[in-house]
Amino acid sequence: MMRFCFLVVLGLLWFSLQGPAFFQNPLPEPDIDPKDRLHWAFIPPQKQVIPALAGPQENLQPIDYFLLEKLRASKLDFSPQASKTTLIRRLFLDLTGLPPSPQEVEQFLNDRSPDAYGRLVEKLLASPHYGERWGHYWLDLVRYAETNGYELDQERPQAWRFRDYVVRSFNQDLPYPQFLLDQVAGDLLAKSLLLPKEELSAGIQRNPRIEDGLIAAGFLRCGPTHVVSGNLDPDQLRQEVLTEMATSIGSVFMGLTIGCARCHDHKFDPVSQVDYYRLQAFVGATYFTDAEMSSTKVKKTAEEEMTRWKKQTAPLKKTVEALEFAVQARLVKVKIDNLEPGAKAAWNTDPKQRTLEQHKITGLTQQLVKVTWDEIVEALPAKQKSERDSLKKKIHELERRKPQGSAMAPTVFDRGTPSTAFLKRGNPKNKGALVPPGYPRVLLGAGVTQKFSSELTRIDLARWLTSPNNPLTFRVFVNRIWLQMFGSGLVSSPGDFGIRTKQPMHLPLLDWLVQDFLESGGSVKRLHRQIVLSRAYRQESKNESPLGLQVDPGNSLLWRMNRKRLDAEFLRDSILTVSGSFSSRMAGYAVRSPLEPEVYDLIFTESEPVGLWPTSPDETEHHRRSIYLFNKRNVRLPLLEAFDQPDTLNPCPVRNTSTHSLQALTLMNGPFSREMSVKFAKRVMRDGGSKQGKQIELAWMLAFSRMPEEEESALARQFLQNQEVLLRNQPSLGNAPAKAPGPDFSTPQFQALADLCLALINASEFVYRP
Template sequence: MRWLALAIFLPGIVLANDTTFAETVDFVRDVRPILQKYCYECHAGDVRKSGLRLDVRSEAMKGGELYGESILAGKPEESPLLQFIADEDADLQMPPEGAAPTSTEIATLKRWIEQGAAWPDGVDEVKLTNPGDHWSFRPIERSVPPVVTRADWPRNPIDLFVLARLESKELSPSEDAPRRDWLRRVTFDLIGLPPTQQEWIEFRDDDREDAYQRVVDRLLDSPRYGERWAQHWLDVVRYADTHGFEVNTERPNAWPYRDYVIEALNQDVPYNQFIREQLAGDTLNADAATGFLVTASVLLPGQIGKDEASKRLARQDSIDEIVTNIGTSFLGMTIHCARCHNHKFDPISQRDYYEMQAFVSGVEYQDRKFEIPLGDMQRDQLQRWTQRQHELTMLLGRAAPLADSTSLRPMVNSYENIDRFTPVRTRQVRFQVKATNRYEPCIDELEVFNIEGVNVALAEHGTKLTASGSNVSPNRHELRLINDGNYGNSSSWMSNEVGGGWVAVEFAEPQLIEQVVWGRDRQGKFSDRLAMEYTIEVRDENGTWKSVADSTNRHPFDPQKNSHAPLDVNTIAEGEQSQIRKMLHEKEMLAKKLSQLDGSRSVFAGTFREPDEIRILGRGSPEMPKERVSPAVPDLLGTTILSNDAPEVQRRLALADWIVSENNPLTSRVMVNRIWQGHFGMGLVETSNDLGHNGVPPSHPELLDWLSAEFIQSGWSMKHMHRLIVLSSTYRQSSSFHPAAAEVDTDNRLLWRYPPQRLMGEVIRDSILSINENLNLEMGGPGFSLFDKRGGLSGFSPIESFEKDGLRRMIYSHRVRRERDPVFGAFDSPDYGQSTPRRRESTTSIQALNLFNSSFVLEQSRSLAERLKNQHADVPLQVEAVYQRVLLRPPTPQEQKEATTLVDQHGLDSLCRVLFNSNEFLFIR
C-alpha cells in the first residue's frame, strides 16, 4: 500500500520486509535498477524533461530546472527526487503514469541518500563530453594552408584548403567558367543586377592580367553593392515596416535603419564597428543603427492587456526578441532557447540567458525624435530632390495666374504659395506681413525666380538678407535660414513682432524676376504663424518700393481646406490640367521625402531608460521570479560582468565590446560564414544561425578558421573578404556537372564545381527593370508600396502597375510582415516574421505562372519590345537584340529561327516574356 511509503519518514517504524536495513546500499546493484525502471524513460539520454537527467552522476546531482539539486546527500526528507517518488500528494508525483515504486524500492532510495548517496566513478550509463569543447567555442587558429599536388590551380590560400579536401577524396576541381558566366555570376553576387552589354564587351576584350580584379573593384565601389548585401543582413535581423502580430500595424519610421545598413556596407564600415553601432549607435554618432535592437515584431500598447501580468509578459517578450536578435545575428547561437530552461544542446544555462537580458533591459520599442547626420547617400539624395523641387516650383509658377488677373486664385496656404506677376527688373524684393492667423509670422523659405527659372534668392548666389527683427533660437528661426534651400519649421525665419514684420532679399546684381514662392512649413506639420495679409514689393532704380502682388488676390486661409496644392487646378486650361496635377503630386511626394531627411525626425529605433530589474524566471514566466542577476556574458564564452547599478548605456557598450573582442571565437566565424554563403549559396557551416551543438559541422573547418583570422587581421573589412572569395579559383570554377564527382560528393560540399543558384525574387524584379532601362536608382527614404495598404489585419490587394517610386530597387519596398510580394514573393522570399539565415530554393508552378502572366512582367515585356523595335526595324535584328540584352549572347541559329517565328506570330513582347522565364536568365552558373 502507498501509505507504507510514508512510514519510512517516521522514526521507530520498521518495515516487515526490510530485513537488511543496516546493510550498505550499493548504487549499481540496488539504486540504478530502480532509476532505470521508473525514471530513465523521461530523464536519460536526450530526453530530459524539466531539464533533469538521472543516467549521469554530475547531471543527476545538479538537478533540473524547477527545484534545483534533486539529491541532497544525507538529507532524504529534503531531496526532491525522493519526495516526488514517495509522497503521493507531491506537486509532481513521479512517475506520472504506470507502475509506481514499491515500498521496498522507496526505502532503498531513502537509505542510499541517508548513507551519503554514493555514486562511484565510472559507472555512468554514458560518458559525458565537455559541452564547451566544441569546434565553434574553441579559439580561432590561423591554420597554415595545406600543401597540394596541383600547383597550377590555386590563386590564393582559399584554393589550397579547398583543393586539399578534393585531393583527399581523389577529386579534381572543374575548369574555369567562361568569362561571360563569371561576369554574370560576380555582378549578380556583388550588386544584385545583371551586367550591361557594354560592361560585358569591355571585360571580354580586356586582356590585362588584372582584368578580373578591375571588375571586382568596380562592383564593390558601386552604391548598388550596399543595396544587394543589405538584403542578406535584413533577412537575418527580421527587418520589416510593420509591427507584426495580429494587427500588423504600419511601422512608418523603420526605414532609417535599412538605409543605415546600406550606407555602412557601401562605406565598408569595419564589422566590429558595425556591431558596436547597432548596439550603441546613440553614443557613436550612428543613432539610426539602433533600429537593429527593435527590428522584430512587437506588441503595441493597445494590444497589451491592462492587467499587470499581461504587461509583465509583454515586456519579457520584447526583451527576449532583442536577446534573440543578438544571439542569432552576431553569435550564431540560439541563446533564447534557455528562456524557460537550460539549453538542451549548448552549454547555456537559464542564468546565462537572463544575465544576457540584463544588458538590454533598458531598451524600449517605440518611435522617437532624434538627430541623424546625413551620410553621402542622403546628401546626394537631398541635393537631387531639392533641385527637382525647385524645378517643379518654377514650372508650376508659370501656370499660376498673374497677380493683377481677375481669375480665381487659390486660398492662402500654410504649405506653399505662388505669387506670379509681370516680369520686373529689380535688385531688391521685400515680403511685408500685415496680419497672421496666430502669433509672429514664420516663413520657411522665400524663393524668387527670374525668367530663366533660377531661384536667385538663394544664399549661394550671393544674396543678402535684412529683416525687421527675428525671434531667434539656436540654429532655428535665424534670418539666414530663409534662403538656405531647406524647407520646414526647423529651417525657417520668424519675426519678433506678433502679427507683422518684414524680410527683404538683395541680389548681387539686378534680376528680371516673375514669381515669388513662399510657405509657412512645406513639411506640412504647422499651420499657425501664417501670413494672412501681406504685400510683395520690389525696389525700383530710384529706391522706391512698389507692390507687385498681395493677399487680396487670394481667398482667406481655411484650416478645413488646407490643401498642399499651391494652385487651383480648375482655373487652368483643361488640356494642361493632367500635367499640372502630375507635377503637383510629384512635388508633394518630394516634400514628404525631404521631410524624412530633415535633421530631426521620427524613427523607430531603440529608446533607452533605467534598466529593469532582471530575475531568473521559473519556466520563463514573469509570475515565477527567482533570484536577481547582473549583466554577464555566458560562462562558456567569457567573464564580462557588470554590477546591478551599472548605467544603461554602459551595459550595451560592454556587451558590444565583448561581442567584437578578438577573444570571442564566434563573431568572426559567423560573419565570414555568412559572406561565404552569399557567394556559394551555402556557408561552410550549413546552419549559419546556429554554430552550436545542434548545428551542422563545417565542411572545411581549417578554411573557416583561416578566413576568420584573416577577417580580423584585415581590420574586419567585409569588402576584403569579398575580394578574396570572388577572385579565387574556387569561385571561378564552371558549374559543369561531373557524374563521377557527384557519386563521391552528391551535395557538392567539397566544391568540385561552382554550385548553380537561382536568383532571389528581388533580384529577378530588379534585373528585369534594369534590362529595360526602367529601373529607378534613387536610393533611401520611405519605401514604396506593393499593396493597397501598408499594414493591418488582412485583405492586402497587390498593386499591379508601377511607376516612378514603384520602379525602385525592391529593397526599398514597404515590407509587410506575413505578406509576400504576390509575384516575386513566390521565389522563396521570407515573410519577415522570423530570422531567415538562408533562403531555400523551391521550384513551383506558381513561379512560372507569375513570371509569364503577371501584369508586371507583361508591362515590362512590352516596354522592352517597344524599345528594341524603335532601335531595329527587322525582326531578326530584334531577336538578336533581345538575346544580347537578357542573356548577354547572340541566339544560336536554331534559336534565331524559332524566335523569329514566335515574333512573327505573337509579337516581340512574347519573346521577351519567354527569355525572362528561361533558366539561363533565372540561374547563376
C-alpha cells in the first residue's frame, strides 16, 4: 500500500514538474523559408493610392482608375455601357437573385434622372431578397445542410435557424468582423453577456445578441457528422469532429487548404503539422449541444402540443406493429426451417443456452433469416393489408403536421481547457504531446514570437482573424464578393491563397478594396455599392473587340463584362417568379416539396421506405425560394443537381459551370418546368389580354426584361401558329394538364402558348445573367 502511495506521489510530482513543460514547450517543426514569408498573400494588405489618369474621367469610381491604368497600358478601354434593360436585369439578379418585374423595368426605363441607376442600387440593397441571395453563397461556403450526411443522413432539428441568421445578417449589413466573430465564438460571447447567476435561457429572452451568438456558433457544426456510428472508435469520431471544425475555419475564413497538414507538413504551403494542431486546439474543448431558447411558458406549451400529437399517433402505430408482428414471426420461422440442420438447430435454441459455435452460426446466417418490409407487406392477407394501408396514410398525415417543439439553437459549448493532442500521421491512436492553441507561424511575420497558451480561446482566434494586420481574412472575403459579381475573382483560386497561387494582376485594387472595406467597418453593402456603381460593372458583355480578344482573350483586364450562368437555385427562383407562382415568405422551417419517385428512392432507410419525405401540407410553401427548401445532403432535386448545385461535403468557394445534355432534358421535360410553363402561360393570357402580339410582348418582358425585337415577334407568331395546328391534330402532345380548369386553358391555342413559355425559360438569355 505504501509502495502504491509512493508511486502516486511520484507521478504527481513528475506531472507538476514535467507536465507544464511538456505542454508548453514547442514541438520540433521545420523553419520557415524567408522566401515563403514574402509570398504576396502572407504580407498584410498595403495602403494603396488611387492612380491618376490623363484624359476625361467622367463618372469613374475608384475601382475604374485601377482597372483603366492597366487597360490603357495594353491600349484597351472599357466597353460601352450596357443598355438600361441589361443593367436592371443584371442588378436584380446579382443583388437579389430574382428578375425584375415588367413594372420595375418600365419605371426604370422611364426615369431619365441622372441618379436613376444609383437609386435603383439603393432600393435593391435594401430589399429583403438581398440577404437571401448573398446568404445563399455563404451557405455554400460553410456546407450548410439540415441533415448529418453519411449513410443514414439523419435530420438536424432546427438547423434552419443558422440559415435565417445568415440571411438576417446580410440584410442588416452586420459588419463582417462581427459576422465572423459570431460564427467562430458566438457561444462564448453569449455566455459573457449574461448577468451574474443568470441562466442562458433567461439571458436569451433579455438580449437578442445572445440568441444570435448561439445560433451563429452553429457554423462549427455545419459539416457532415457521424451520429449513428455503430462500432466506430470514439477517438476516431472525436477527431472527425475536430477536423471538420478546424478545416472549416482555415478554408472559409483564411482561404488556405490547412487540412492538408493534418497527417504531415503541408506539401506546398509553409504550414507545419504542428501549425495545424495549434489551430485545431482552439476547438479542442468544443462540443455540440442544443440550447433552449424558449421561455418556460412557451416550452411548456410546446411540450403539451407534442404530448397531444404522440397520443394521436401512438395507437395507430401500435395497431400497425401488431398487424406486422404476427406475419413477421411466421416468415422468420419459415426461413429458419429452410436452413441446414445445424443452423436450424442453432436458431431454435434459446440464445441463453446456445454454445459458442451456435452463436457463431447465428451470426453468419443472420441475413438469411432477416425479413424485409416488402415480404411482410406481400404476406399480409388482403383485409389486413387494406387496414394497414389506411393506418399508414393517417400516420403520414400526422407526421406532416408534427409540432416543431420549443425553439432550440443547434450550437456548441466549451468544456475544459482548449488543447488537442498531436497525432502522428494523423492517427487518433498514435497521440503525441498536447498542443496548446496558436496561430500559423507564417502569418505572424518574421521575428514575431507567439506565446502558446491554453488560456487562448476561440474569441482570441476570431479577434486575430479580424485584425487589420491579418494578411488573409479580408482579402479572401473581398475576393469572394468580386468573384460573384464579375464571374471570376481578382485572385483566380478563391479557396487557396497559398504558395502556388501567383500574385494577382490586380493586387493593388484588391488591397485598396480591403482598405476601404476595413475603413467602413466591414460593410458588405458598401462593398457591393462600390462595385455596381463602377464603369467596369456597367459595361456591356457582348463586345467582341478584335484587339481585346487578341490582347486579353480571357478578359483578365476586364475590358468587357462577363456573362454568368445563374446558380441552380436562382434559376428555379426565376422560373417561379416569371410564372407568377413565387412565394415571398421568408424565414422559418424548411419546406419539403414533392419528390419524383426516382429521387425518393435515393433516401436511405433501414425500415420501410414509406413516409420518409413528409411534404409540407401547404402547397403554396412548395413555391418558396430555393434557400428555404429542405437541404438533405444525400438527396438533391434533379433541376438543382443538373445545374451544378454543390454537395455539402466540402466548402464550395466557386460553383462548377458544366454544360451537358441532362440540363436541357431536365429544363425542357422535367415536371417542374412543364408545370411552371403552364402557369407562365396563364399569367401571360390573364395579364396580356386576348391579342397575341401583347401576349408575346409580356412573355418577353417577364422572361428577358425587354421587349421582343421585330424578328423575334415574327418567329414567336409563326411558332404559335404551327404549334396550334400540330396540337389540333395531335392533342396528346399538349403541355397543359389534362384537367386544367376553364375552357381557355384547355384549347390548342393555350397549349401552344404554354410551349412557347417553356421555350423561353430554356433560352440562354433566361439562364444567364447578362
